[in-house]
Amino acid sequence: MSHDIRSYFPPKAGSEAKGKCKEMKVNVERRHRKRQLVCIDSDSDEDILPSQVKKHERKSGISVSCVRGVTQKNSKSISKPELKPIDVADVFGNSQIKRTASKKDEVKKVMKNVTPQLENLHSDSEFVGTLQELDERKNFCKKENEITPVKEKQKHALHTSEFSKSALDSYKIPRNAMKETPNKTDIKLLAQKEESRDKETTSLISQPETSPDLPKKIKGNEYLSTENGTQQEKAVRSPASVKRCDISSDEDVYERKRQHAMQYQRYLQREGPKNPGGKEVPQGRPGCLSGLVFVVTGVLETIDREETSSLIKQCGGRVTSSVSRNTNYLVVGEEPGPAKIEKAAKLNTPHLTEDELFALIRARSCLPDTERLSKDSEEVIKKDEKIKHKDNLSRNDITHGTRIETSKSIKKNIKKEETEMPVLEKQDISLSPPSARNTTFQRHSLWADKYKPVSTKHIIGQQGDRSNVKKLIKWLQSWHSNHSGKKKLVRPSPWAKDETGSYFKAALLSGPPGVGKTTTAHLVCEELGFDVVEFNASDTRSKKLLHEEVSELLNNKSLSGYFQGAAGRKPTENHVLIMDEVDGMAGNEDRGGMQELIQLIKSSRVPVICMCNDRHHPKIRSLTNYCFDLQFSRPSVKQIGGAMMSICFKEGIKMSPETLNDIITGTNHDVRQVLHHLSVWSVKDKQLSFENIKEESLKAKKDVKLGPWDVVKKVFSADVHKSMSIHDKSDLFFHDYSLGPLFVQENYLGVMPHKSRNNRKRHLELVAQTAESLSSGDMVEKTIRSKSAWSLLPAQAIFSSVLPGDLLEGHFTCQINFPAWLGKNSRRSKFQRLLQELHGHMRLNISGSKEAVNLDYMTHLRDAISGPLIKDGVDGVPATLHVMQDYYLLREDIDSLMELSLWPNQKDPMSLVDSKVKAALTHRFNKGGIMTPYSIVKIKNSASKSSQDLEFDGDEQDVGEEEEEEEGITRDAMIKVKKRNTTTQNPAPGRSGAKRRKVDNKEVRKKNDKHERK
Amino acid sequence: MSLWVDKYRPNSLTKLDYHKAQALHLKNMVQQGDFPHLLVYGPSGAGKKTRIFCLLRELYGPGVERLRLEHMNIQTPSNKKIDITTVSSNYHLEVNPSDAGFHDRVVIQELIKTVAQTHQLDPSGQREFKVVVICEADCLTKDAQHALRRTMEKYVATCRIILVANTISRVIPAIRSRCLGVRVGAPNKEEIINILQSVCRKEGLSLPNELAERIAVQSNGNLRRAILFLETCKVQQYPFQPDQKVASHDWEIYLKDTAKMIVLEQSPQKLLQIRSRLYELMIHGIPSEIIFKGLLQELVKNCDMQLKTQIVEKAAFFEHRIHLGSKPIIHLEAFVASFMAIYKKFMEATVADLF
Structure with a gap:
């Protein structure tokens, strides 16, 4: 019925149907036909408004923001995609790079979805080249500002509810040809797709998966709803399983056995999903997989194994750990267990990739493939013209009810890509304030903020199962149950590995700067729904202030619980105190702050998260007794490199992985620092020549402060000396000029000088000369310290570091010791x-x-x-x-x-x-x-007391009390003595x-x- | 039951056993009623403090024996609080400013000045001036010594200062010229033997002369040490045997063993062991000069004349540097290293000559 109506209302002024529109419509059509009818009524009403807006834009060429403002004013119902400011940006030509980047990415995604198996075939350069070509083409199209016949056809196709399969195919080819440049691989893809389609005439489910084409997909989905389930399953199963079987049969069994141990090692070390959150996970209808048994092996691309199994269980499926006769599917990720694959091959169990799994869920729960839909819609949006927008607006208004749902799903997609797709972000403005904030950020912010992880899964180096993030989440989740007073908690031994930290009321995140401590804490709190109260170094954190403000705050109850009527949650539950940079609590301002903080932790009714750089700092040490200790280490070059490459790609910086690695090591694995460097370069030049990069990466070398151990190793190492000038050598001394000479003095006897060539006499002579030089160095040092003659430091550098190093250059024969002198x-x-x-x-x-x-x-x-x-x-x-x-x-x-x-x-x-x-x-x-002729009592007491105060500063009170008791006894004895003295x-x-x-x-x-x- | 060394300490100038002429001289000087600032110097164990105490008793009578210990708190300009213990009677004050480390200047300025500024309460009593005894004057920093200069001149009416030092080489000339130097030399062997005999007589023991002589030699002119050795010998074995072994101090043994190790083997590994032994000596508070001396004496025993000059020269060089530098261990080690290098070279040369 609806089709008929629609055919009566042809699209206005040749406007093109937009992806969004289409998708809405499809949804509506599929679900509530009646409702759609109602919507259509409203269509005519609001039709005018959006078109006006469009006119505006066209006439005056106002900036995007203006347009946005208008639309926002209009109403929520005015949908976002139409407002694409990309067109404006196009006019100004400023944001070209950004746009192309986003485009590329998008295309990449589509292609990925199409052929996950074939993806590996693309070499990088080829791929990028293709993408660029694509972009150029698209830009060209946009500028032309006219409607291609193909598009019209497309639009038309949309409105006709039935079309034959052959029509679909014929339709698809020209579209593809237009959208993507005639690239070899693409053609191959298409050919393959078509082949498969021809073979399996009923395999409609596989079509939406493999084809990037929108209309066809819609068609597929429509079909799906009417199709019966068993047929689909077969369709999915057959092609995949055939392929997998071939692979497994090709593999040599013996070789696998030989590598078994190695694989196990790899299994132990393997990381979490590569691209977590990269795809939308379908929320399947409960029970849609009922009766099916799955086995998961390997690491999936976007979700980890737990998520996978929970997803399957949600949908009613069963997950077992090993393959058996009953197993229906084997979900295969990267680095799958060979044993499982083998067994599956024996039992003829079909394999599913991650995408196929999603598709299966979608199919069985009759969900549209929203991901595909949204992406395709974006593409179309970008390609199509303003007239289209107008039309689209109206349509969106019509289908407003259903739209929100889909736009939510889009939003999820966007979250990942939000930084690269300004256009899509604007869609969110009306829907979600947080992302609106992100949008305002994005233009002028530092990269470090711009590419801040938005979920805990994106934190670099924290994806593993035993990562600090996971620990923190667990700790925070179980905090209230642990500290409700019912459980009796035992203080864990400080040497035992503590996985849960359930005893502690506070967590201490420690690690070098730029590894994501603050980000972790905030994201974890956000994801678990805790409100964050943060104090950092910019706040005064003296004892008084902490006592007054924070303790009050911690006893507060958050009212949000009452308002939202959150079921089962205590109102106080949902906040967390974050004490950032606790090692900065120093000086007169924050005096006594650490003490108070410890007191506060002891009595706290909410979780406390503290953060610091150096957990061995004497000030922090007392705090560590009360905290669940989570130490962040620097992520590896590989881990940072992956994330940085993708950012480079998004920003359009061309950089070889080697250079990037140089930068990362140069900045001492500081993610933030790497981002800063990249952003500085991106401003200068997008394409750095190789020499430039070399030069720049040298500059990027953070002045890393070497530890004294490394210094002393370098001082005496003959290999290092080859590339060092005397200035470099004396620079070694300045890494720590108070500790360095001591290290040299402690360790010079352990060096085997290459000069002496096993001549013991010569060796001794060298040692004697070195010792003499060191003694001169000590003289200089005395002069420096006693007369404040700091200008003599270079002289000391020569005597205490350079000369010994030169005389004894060679290698260490024993381990380097800490100076015993101290x-x-x-x-x-x-x-x-x-x-x-x-x-x-x-x-x-x-x-x-x-x-x-x-x-x-x-x-x-x-x-x-x-x-x-x-x-x-x-x-x-x-x-x-x-x-x-x-x-x-x-x-x-x-x-x-x-x-x-x-x-x-x-x-x-x-x-x-x-x-x-x-x-x-x-x-x-x-x-x-x-x-005694001297007064012991007073002096002793005051002395021991003062020392006590110093020593037990920040330690347990119990100890102090014990001491005092003991003192009391002795004091009694002393009093006696005193009495006798007076008598x-x-x-x-x-x-x-x-x-x-x-x-x-x-x-x-x-x-x-x-x-x-x- | 004090040790003999304290039990039989003479307490008047007339009872002193040696340097009797000097004692008489001092007595005469005191009897005139006045005397200049004194700088008493001499090796450890020669009886400087004893002599000073006798002098004070001569001056003020037995009242000086009523001693008391007092703790004083002084605040430095940098707000650091220093505890100083003083021994004082009504007439005199004994203080060791070098207890305060390099804050000794403050002690001199605050403490001694306040004492010097105040007059005796009843001048009719004995003398118009008090006496301030400054121990270890040679350990005073230059600053403290300069601070002392003016005080000595300005308050000469109310206060006499007696400086006690082991050596005057570290006392600045300005101070030296303001004081009357009194050198208390170490007693010679005969004097020590006499004293030992007299102690034994008082204790009712009989001491063989041979043993007394051996003790005197081993004590190296240090009377305190000699008497302490004597008592140890008595505890070990009585009646005395002429060939009785005189146990030397633990640290001396340790030092000698260290020297022997150096001669035995010369290698960087050995040097490492020597270093830890030297550290041990330093920890126990053995002054670096004594370590140096002990080592050198032991080491040169194994050298011929030509080598001796080289080694003594090295020793002098590094010993001087100890005073210029801040970490004695570095210089001690440097000395040991140079000795090892020289000795090794020498040994290899002689071995080559032999074949």
Whole structure:
């Protein structure tokens, strides 16, 4: 019926039916014929408005935005494709490159869909060439601004609901011929398609898959709806399975076996889908695959295996892990499991590619192939003229109801290509605000923003199953169930590999800049439907502020839950606090911020995501105890390279993969940096000559700061020296001029110099010269540091790095060590501190200086203290106590005395002392107390407290409390001491020493008596 | 039960056992009631501090024995807080500014100046001036020494300064010229033997002369060390045997072993081991000069005259550099490396001569 009506209303002014239009119509026709009728009524009403708009555009030639504005005002129903500003852009000729790029891509897609198997045959250059030709042609067509007879035919075809197959074919050929240049491969394709079609007269389902042609597809779909299912299946099955069987039979079984192990390795390492989200995944009607059994093998192109199986299950199909007799289909991706293929061949199980699977789902759930539709419609849109637009507008209005649905599906397509297709983006404006925002971005934004991943699947290097993104998603998903208070969570051991991080309330993403930490966090939150509250380095994050603002915020409830009435979701659930750049929390502004952040995490009721560059930074270290640690590493050159190539392609930059690799390594695998470089070049010149590229890629070399390990390796490496000037060599020193010389000094003995040629005498001479040079370097350094003579640094570079490197150039024979000097020096200063303390205590009774104590007293004093204990056990305690009293030593001083006097390969004399005796000594010491002429209490406490504050800054409070308790005990003992001191009226120790000793002796005796009685 | 070395320390100028003329001289000087700033110098263990203490007692009477330890907090201009421990009586103050590292200038400026500026509370008591004893004056930085200069002149009415140093070569001439230098030389062998004998007499022990002599030789003129050795010997074995072994200090043994290792084998790998041993010595706070000296003494034993000059020259060169540089280990290692190179060359030459 509808056809009749339509035939009464021929398209206006020779306007062409647009793809959109067609597709709408088809949908309408197929689904609700009645409704369409209603729509047609409205058609006539709104017809005028769009045409006016078009007139406007034509007359005044206003800019795109103007037109857009008008249309937006008009109503939502005015559909987007018609407003293609591409025409305008065409007029100005500015955005040519962009347009061609998009076109190319589009065409590429179509071709891909047509012949997935044949795709590999195209060599790159050939392909690109074809695309260019295509573009030129298209441009030409557009400029001509006239309707080709073919198109008219096309349009006509649309309106007639029935057409014979032969008509279809005949129709298709000229169209193809027009659209695509007579390219060899294309022709081949067509020929092949037609052949297959001829063979299988009923294989209507395969037609939409293989032909890029719109009308035919519609036809196919229409057919599908009336066709019965079993026939289609056969149609799908037969060609594919035949092909696969051939392949598998060709393969040598033995060779496969031999490669089996290798393949397994590859299986372990294999990545996620190559082009995730690249195609629209059909939402099949539930139950449309019921009764079918699938086996998935290999990596599919756009969806991963889990998605595939869930898709099949959604549609009612079953997925098994191995091929059996019951298996209906084998879904084959890249690098399929050979065993499965083999078995499938044996059982004659048909193979499906990803596209075929989609097609099957679409077919069985009676969905139109929207992807194809939208793409074709785009093409037509671009080719056709403004008159067409007008007509289309009206039609779109008519079919408004159904359109939204389809445009949504289009949108999905667009999402992927949005940056390259400004035209299509405008379609979205009226529908979705977020993409509108993207559109405004796109013109003037940095590439880093422009090509920002829009879904977690696009993040470079994060597609694997165990990637950080997946972990983060899992963690975030299960956060609320984990921390609802019901589960008892155990703190995982810091060494065990933690996959879920369920214990932690916060996640810490760490990694070098430009690998996508922030992007990951935002995308994951977005995809899981969490609202993001972000604080970054630009906000002040002091303790106070964090406490006031953030903690308040975290206790807030998001009202959106109430408004949307989200079922089953708690209102507080949906936000996440993102603390970006936590390592930037420094300085006076953010003082105490880290502490507060930890407190905040402890009490947080929402997930917290922190991000930093260096997780080993001392400030961050305390934070890591409370965070699920996700470390991002730099993506490999290959991973970045793939993504960058596609961007280059979109932007029309010609660049060889090798150059790109150079740039990537030069920028130290920083994706953002690579993008910046590319964008700078794109402004300069689209086509860089080879020399240019070489030169530029040299410039692109980020000044990578080498670690001291690499530096010292280079300093002594003979190979590296060949290409280095003296300036380069001294530059090595400046990578870290404080640590570099130490590394050289530590490791120069491990170098085997090539000069000496196994002559040990010569080798020693070289070593001696090197050592002398190093000693000169140390002199220079002292001068630099003490007199701030920083201009001497180059001189130090020569002495401490260049000369040693020159003298000993060769190779390392042992591993490179971290400078021992640092550790030794800190031990030395610790010993000095102990010594000073000891000397301070002994000072009243001895005349010697600190040095004398160390050199002379140490051994004797040790023997005097430990001797009686070793010899007499508990009975020796009083003698030891006497010595301690005379020299005013504390119990702790004994330990430091032992430590100071202990040399390597010596036994600690205190280890010979029985632990009982030691306990008795401690007990006696605490009880009897030793009167010291110095005030231990205050100094000790303040010192230990302050050190505690420093050390346990940011650590658990429990530890601190324990310490304090211990301190409390000792403090008690001290108080006693103090009391006794005051009771003896603070006499001069020198004079009253004897008296006091007597008192002590008495006490000791009393105690001994008590002890014996017991 | 103090160690003997502290138990039998003389506490008056008349009781001193050696350099008696000097003691008398000092006594006379004090009895006049006034004396200039003093710079007491001499090797470790020669009795400098003892002598000073005797002098103070002579000056102020037994009141100086009422000592107390005090902790002082001083803030540097860079807001760093320094803890300094001082030993003081009512009449004098003993301080070791080099405890504060390179902040010793602040100690000099703040602490000593405040002490020097204040007058004695009751001048009728004893003297009009207090005494400030500065230990380890040779370890003071140049800055601190310069800070001291003016203080010494300005407050001479209220304060005398006694500087104690091991060597005056590191004391700037300006200070040296403001002080009366008192050199306390190390006691000679006979003096040490006498003292050891007298200690034993007081303890009621009998000491064979041979053992006393061996101890005196091994102590190398350091009386403190000698008495400590004596006590160790007593703990080890009593009654004394004339041929009793005198145990030397652990660090000395370690140092000697290190030197032996150097002579035994010369290779970069060995040098690596030597380095770790040298580190060990440094960690234990053995001064680099002593390490250098110990090494050199041990090393030159194996050299002929021509080689000795070369090696001593190298040692002097690197020892000097220790003071110019900041990391002694580098220079010590450089010395060891050059010794190894020279020695290896020498050995190969002699071996070649033999065949």
